[in-house]
Amino acid sequence: MTNELYIQLLAAFLFTMGVLVVLLRRDTIMVLMGIELLLNAANLSLVAFSKTNSMIDGQLQVLFVIALAAAESAVGLSILVNLYRNFGSIKTQNATTLKG
Amino acid sequence: MNVETMNSLLPLLILISPLIGFMINGVVLPLKLKGFAKTDPNVAGGFATFFIFLSFVMGCIAFSQLTGSTSENPAVYTYVFQWFDFGGLNIPFELRIDKLSGILVLIISGVGTLIHLYSTSYMHDEECVGRYFSYLNLFCFCMLLLVMGNNLPLLFFGWEGVGLCSYLLIGFWYTDTEKANAGKKAFVVNRVGDLGFLIGMFLLFRELGTLSLTEINTMLADPTVVARIMPSVTLICLALFVGATGKSAQIPLYVWLPDAMSGPTPVSALIHAATMVTAGVYMIARLNPLFELSPVALEVIAHVGAFTALFAGSIAIAQTDIKKVLAYSTVSQLGFMFLACGVGAYQTAVFHLMTHAFFKALLFLGSGSVIHACSGEQDMTKMGGLKKYLPHTHFTMLIGSLAISGIPFFSGFFSKDEILYSSIALPGGVSYLFLVGVLTAALTAIYTGRMMSLTFYSEERMSHDVKHHLHESPALMTFPLYVLAFLAAFGGFLGVPHLLGDYLGHMPHFLSHWLAPVVPAKHLPLVGVKMPLHEGVVMAGSSVIAIASFFGGVALFKKITFISDLVSGLAPVQKLLSNKYYIDELYGVIVVNPVKKISAFAAGIVDKYVVDGAVNGLGRGVRAVGSTLRAVQTGDLQTYGLMMLGGVLLVALFIFKVLV
Numbered sequence: 001m002t003n004e005l006y007i008q009l010l011a012a013f014l015f016t017m018g019v020l021v022v023l024l025r026r027d028t029i030m031v032l033m034g035i036e037l038l039l040n041a042a043n044l045s046l047v048a049f050s051k052t053n054s055m056i057d058g059q060l061q062v063l064f065v066i067a068l069a070a071a072e073s074a075v076g077l078s079i080l081v082n083l084y085r086n087f088g089s090i091k092t093q094n095a096t097t098l099k100g
Numbered sequence: 101m102n103v104e105t106m107n108s109l110l111p112l113l114i115l116i117s118p119l120i121g122f123m124i125n126g127v128v129l130p131l132k133l134k135g136f137a138k139t140d141p142n143v144a145g146g147f148a149t150f151f152i153f154l155s156f157v158m159g160c161i162a163f164s165q166l167t168g169s170t171s172e173n174p175a176v177y178t179y180v181f182q183w184f185d186f187g188g189l190n191i192p193f194e195l196r197i198d199k200l201s202g203i204l205v206l207i208i209s210g211v212g213t214l215i216h217l218y219s220t221s222y223m224h225d226e227e228c229v230g231r232y233f234s235y236l237n238l239f240c241f242c243m244l245l246l247v248m249g250n251n252l253p254l255l256f257f258g259w260e261g262v263g264l265c266s267y268l269l270i271g272f273w274y275t276d277t278e279k280a281n282a283g284k285k286a287f288v289v290n291r292v293g294d295l296g297f298l299i300g301m302f303l304l305f306r307e308l309g310t311l312s313l314t315e316i317n318t319m320l321a322d323p324t325v326v327a328r329i330m331p332s333v334t335l336i337c338l339a340l341f342v343g344a345t346g347k348s349a350q351i352p353l354y355v356w357l358p359d360a361m362s363g364p365t366p367v368s369a370l371i372h373a374a375t376m377v378t379a380g381v382y383m384i385a386r387l388n389p390l391f392e393l394s395p396v397a398l399e400v401i402a403h404v405g406a407f408t409a410l411f412a413g414s415i416a417i418a419q420t421d422i423k424k425v426l427a428y429s430t431v432s433q434l435g436f437m438f439l440a441c442g443v444g445a446y447q448t449a450v451f452h453l454m455t456h457a458f459f460k461a462l463l464f465l466g467s468g469s470v471i472h473a474c475s476g477e478q479d480m481t482k483m484g485g486l487k488k489y490l491p492h493t494h495f496t497m498l499i500g501s502l503a504i505s506g507i508p509f510f511s512g513f514f515s516k517d518e519i520l521y522s523s524i525a526l527p528g529g530v531s532y533l534f535l536v537g538v539l540t541a542a543l544t545a546i547y548t549g550r551m552m553s554l555t556f557y558s559e560e561r562m563s564h565d566v567k568h569h570l571h572e573s574p575a576l577m578t579f580p581l582y583v584l585a586f587l588a589a590f591g592g593f594l595g596v597p598h599l600l601g602d603y604l605g606h607m608p609h610f611l612s613h614w615l616a617p618v619v620p621a622k623h624l625p626l627v628g629v630k631m632p633l634h635e636g637v638v639m640a641g642s643s644v645i646a647i648a649s650f651f652g653g654v655a656l657f658k659k660i661t662f663i664s665d666l667v668s669g670l671a672p673v674q675k676l677l678s679n680k681y682y683i684d685e686l687y688g689v690i691v692v693n694p695v696k697k698i699s700a701f702a703a704g705i706v707d708k709y710v711v712d713g714a715v716n717g718l719g720r721g722v723r724a725v726g727s728t729l730r731a732v733q734t735g736d737l738q739t740y741g742l743m744m745l746g747g748v749l750l751v752a753l754f755i756f757k758v759l760v
Binding site: 019022023024031092093095096097 | 734735741742745
């Protein structure tokens with residue numbers, strides 16, 4: 001087994017953890033952090049593949065993903081603030097109506 | 101054969117003219133005046149009469165073109181447009197007036213005009229005369245289409261059209277349930293017959309690949325074609341004949357016609373004399389080369405005809421309603437026509453059709469005049485002695501009665517005698533059919549005499565009020581009566597038989613010569629140089645019977661109403677006859693009740709539980725699925741996320757399976 005594979009397995013493990021966090025944690029901030037974990041697991045995978053195949057494309061993708069992740073957390077946090085105003089909490093199980 | 105086809109617009113114009121009348125009375129005037137009720141009776145009647153008269157005039161022109169032609173089988177022909185053209189089925193909308201349909205066109209439009217004219221006065225005080233006249237015009241349009249259409253679908257179009265119009269006209273007074281039901285009965289019974297007609301038509305198309313009448317009749321001259329269709333020809337003929345029994349009120353489908361009497365009297369005259377009921381006879385005469393191929397079918401036709409003639413004639417003798425007597429008389433006379441067709445004397449059937457149109461229209465319009473005079477009374481037991489109050493009606497009706505009874509030298513004598521003679525002299529003839537015919541002829545004379553006697557001669561039995569109002573009908577009604585009386589008296593001279601023709605200075609049998617190219621006259625083996633005696637014996641015998649029966653009937657029923665009044669032992673027979681052999685009740689038990697039961701079952705059980713159950717069950721099922729799925733729609737973000745994950749995994753699995 002080579003290093004590349006270990007890195008891919010690590011990425012997969014991190015991704016799974018992220019998914020579990022997104023699905024299981026009730027706190028919306030934790031959910032957002034889970035999403036960060038997902039994105040970064042993907043980034044790790046991309047960088048590893050890029051290195052393995054000696055191509056720069058994967059690393060470029062990672063730059064985009066990081067930019068998107070930053071934008072996403074800005075939007076996500078502002079939604080979170082609104083959520084708190086409307087429901088008085090940031091627990092996901094309380095926000096079950098689509099009405100703003 | 102020398103065939104000449106003249107292209108001309110005349111048939112189309114003849115056809116369209118009553119349709120214009122229908123549009124004016126049925127659409128234009130009601131739209132303009134906002135409703136049928138506001139049309140002036142004289143205006144409506146005037147338009148309607150004018151347009152059918154226009155048809156008659158153009159019919160005369162077309163007829164003169166036929167007589168003017170030197171060829172043996174001339175026809176005036178219009179190709180209007182291609183109606184159907186797909187899958188080998190090619191049906192042009194084409195109209196054709198040849199020697200047979202020419203006669204029918206003249207009868208329909210001519211007698212029709214008189215009936216329209218008469219209606220203008222007869223229906224003057226009714227409501228919605230505009231509606232009445234529009235239907236009347238539409239009726240004539242359909243009938244003209246029926247006789248002029250040069251292929252079976254067109255003929256069927258007209259055939260259905262007259263069925264529809266008879267429904268509309270019989271049920272004209274639709275607020276009266278009984279009358280509306282009579283209309284429905286006519287419609288439903290006719291549908292049964294139409295099914296037979298359709299089947300016959302389809303079979304014919306399968307065998308010959310064409311539905312054009314001219315093509316059918318030409319193809320049947322080819323021996324190879326004949327050999328090909330021989331196996332199914334009996335079936336085709338019988339199916340077509342079922343259609344004819346419906347329209348022409350023969351056993352077993354005659355029951356609608358007597359009930360149809362509840363419509364306005366001129367309608368009865370139109371249906372019975374000039375149009376609808378003769379359609380069956382016309383159709384068989386038209387397709388005579390086809391029917392010639394099936395001796396079995398012809399035998400059936402002859403028997404049904406003869407039996408119907410006797411059967412209806414015997415019912416007629418026990419009726420008290422003047423119009424019912426005439427209705428059964430029509431059924432009986434149509435039976436005569438089918439008897440003639442059945443023994444192969446098609447041109448004789450057409451001859452009788454023509455004379456019948458004259459005298460039956462006359463009798464119906466006369467009875468209408470009587471009913472009109474008696475303030476709507478139709479029961480003959482409440483009439484009597486009307487001769488001195490209604491001299492014109494009496495005189496014309498007497499001529500009609502003499503004609504239908506077959507008194508010598510009136511029109512009915514010639515045609516009926518010819519039928520009787522054909523039924524024994526032609527190869528298809530059978531001696532007992534001849535005897536049935538003779539018996540029916542005697543019955544006809546008796547019940548006609550009875551009708552005249554009860555109405556005009558016996559002592560007065562009217563109620564005081566009716567008597568007070570008695571009046572002769574206006575000129576607009578008596579004029580058509582006189583015209584028809586003239587035709588009924590002298591119409592028979594178009595078909596003077598050989599024997600008499602020789603004595604009267606070689607007067608030819610005009611009609612059978614005229615029809616010969618379309619409806620070939622059969623050679624009568626017993627006629628001719630060798631044995632003129634037979635024809636003379638039949639003729640003399642039937643004259644004696646007719647005269648004796650008619651005047652016997654008149655004399656007998658001056659004092660009594662029913663034969664059972666004289667011979668008390670006949671009371672059960674009388675009861676049986678006046679209840680029309682309980683046929684309606686029988687049909688009620690055999691056909692109507694089971695259908696009602698099935699309907700009740702279908703409505704009560706099948707519809708309620710099966711159909712409603714299926715529909716409601718479907719609704720309930722969807723709701724149950726919905727309420728189950730609703731539990732999933734929690735709005736909880738993470739549940740959705742889990743489902744998405746599940747979906748993604750499934751798709752991934754699928755892709756993995758496909759790719760690897």
